[in-house]
């Protein structure tokens with residue numbers, strides 16, 4: 001892990017304990033109790049899946065890299081710890097987060113291209129011209145206190161991959177587990193190397209299956225047991241897995257944190273099965289429309 | 299936010315603008331004093347808008363975003379401290395701690411009125427502090443890419459601080475080369491030979507070459523390799539081979555050779571190198587860095603032998619390792635700090651002005667104390683300035 005993560009703004013200002021994060025969000029909702037009760041929203045993970053789909057839709061025609069998408073997802077998650085979602089137009093925030101993330105991740109896109117894709121993907125009449133993204137960029141950066149550098153687990157995974165000689169399949173499974181963790185609160189809760197270790201561990205224990213991770217909650221539960229063994233440093237597993245477990249037990253890595261990440265991912269894969277794109281879309285549309293009407297009445 | 303951007307803080311509520319300092323490539327810099335309980339002096343940099351008098355939100359340039367992000371992230375005694383960033387009235391203001399001097403100004407001062415050399419102990423202290431800042435940047439995966447005397451600040455207390463992160467970038471992103479169409483704006487006199495020869499990879503070694511050039515300039519009070527820049531063809535935007543700059547380097551350092559720099563022959567512009575030598579006698583009989591250094595010591599009346607009052611033989615040795623052709627052999631910032639030059643006569647001074655009687659003039663501040671919203675014509679920092687957008691569309695791929 002690069003020395004820089006330890007004194008990063010990510011570690012200092014954007015990593016929370018679970019109770020801290022809950023408190024932050026609770027305060028936010030309390031200050032806007034009215035609109036919060038008027039417009040109920042789906043589970044945060046469903047919203048995250050929906051946001052990810054929308055971001056990918058904008059990104060694909062422009063050939064935007066996965067890491068920029070990941071950065072955009074982190075910006076959105078951080079932003080919504082500061083601003084109540086129902087006060088915003090998520091479509092605009094997503095487009096803007098993607099625009100800024102592309103610049104930070106060294107794959108810049110012209111603001112006009114982002115506007116075009118946003119318009120296309122949301123069929124939203126509020127995307128009139130580039131200045132609305134330009135203005136939202138100020139809001140986003142200001143709420144994030146200009147702290148735009150995001151440390152991702154991908155880099156740690158690359159190091160681990162060499163160290164543990166992961167197979168191609170294991171590596172790409174670990175990679176997609178990292179992609180999935182952006183749908184949860186994990187980026188606000190744990191250091192990137194903890195996420196990378198979790199992803200690698202799960203990939204090795206589970207063995208890549210065609211269907212990817214969705215629906216393999218049972219396998220994950222088995223993985224938890226193996227992790228339990230790491231805590232007690234007793235063996236019994238497959239040699240390769242055993243090697244990993246031994247390494248985990250000896251390393252400075254916080255096994256409790258790895259367990260927590262695993263649980264978070266398990267429950268993501270569980271809820272994913274009943275995800276509905278339409279439910280998210282409709283519920284977001286409700287408050288966006290209502291707010292639009294409010295403005296017109298003023 | 300859909301009622302528009304609402305600033306959280308205002309420049310004028312927090313700072314009193316005293317005057318205008320300078321207009322750089324990317325912004326206008328003002329001197330300010332704290333207000334409402336905020337004490338001290340500050341330098342406030344206002345980013346230039348895209349077009350003169352621009353009053354619209356058109357998107358912040360990529361280099362602007364980088365500078366804001368890096369300024370917020372970095373914090374070290376030898377890097378100019380960023381106090382805060384204010385977004386107000388469609389403009390971006392970065393508030394820095396104020397530095398009374400910079401190396402360019404200090405060099406100028408010694409150049410004028412035959413004042414003579416910068417004291418050897420001052421030079422050593424400056425180099426020591428500069429390298430500490432650079433070790434920090436490189437450990438944080440940041441390449442500065444534009445180190446030059448004007449960007450090295452010195453406070454009135456003699457603390458040296460690396461400034462202007464406008465061109466800096468993170469280098470751990472291993473994906474595509476850091477070159478990707480970056481407009482090369484780095485001042486040519488401090489540009490590393492591998493860049494002149496068309497290398498597509500920026501590595502920390504390019505900053506160390508610049509440090510070598512700065513070291514030489516502190517000793518001699520003149521840029522060591524003062525080449526003439528060839529402008530890029532405005533139509534094709536192709537970066538030309540900087541023949542004259544390369545020539546200046548070879549005149550002192552001699553031709554780079556494959557024996558010492560194994561990858562030399564695979565440099566994209568290697569072909570140009572041999573044509574340099576043709577018909578130029580000075581190329582074939584280079585001065586050599588030793589000779590340059592000896593002359594410099596003699597002109598400055600510095601003893602040749604090792605002494606606290608001379609950069610001495612250790613100074614030459616460090617300079618040679620900084621101005622090493624092969625970027626892979628060039629000394630790193632970390633190793634440079636361990637060089638005997640910094641230890642042979644005890645620890646370098648903590649303040650570069652300690653034990654010096656010289657009083658440097660304060661920064662000139664002109665009485666233009668309105669923060670103007672329009673920029674001067676000329677260079678601009680557009681939304682997409684340093685990457686060409688005409689790149690082929692790549693598929694969304696997994697990379698990190």
Ligand SMILES: Nc1ncnc2c1ncn2[C@@H]1O[C@H](COP(=O)(O)OP(=O)(O)OP(=O)(O)O)[C@@H](O)[C@H]1O
Pocket residue numbers: 319320321322323324325326327340341343378394395396397398400448449451461462463464
């Ligand atoms: N912290 C500071 N304290 C005092 N003066 C400063 C400070 N930072 C910058 N300046 C002054 O402002 C000038 C321009 O600043 P800076 O180099 O950051 O801007 P720039 O637009 O990026 O310029 P450049 O064209 O050199 O890249 C500096 O050369 C220096 O004279």
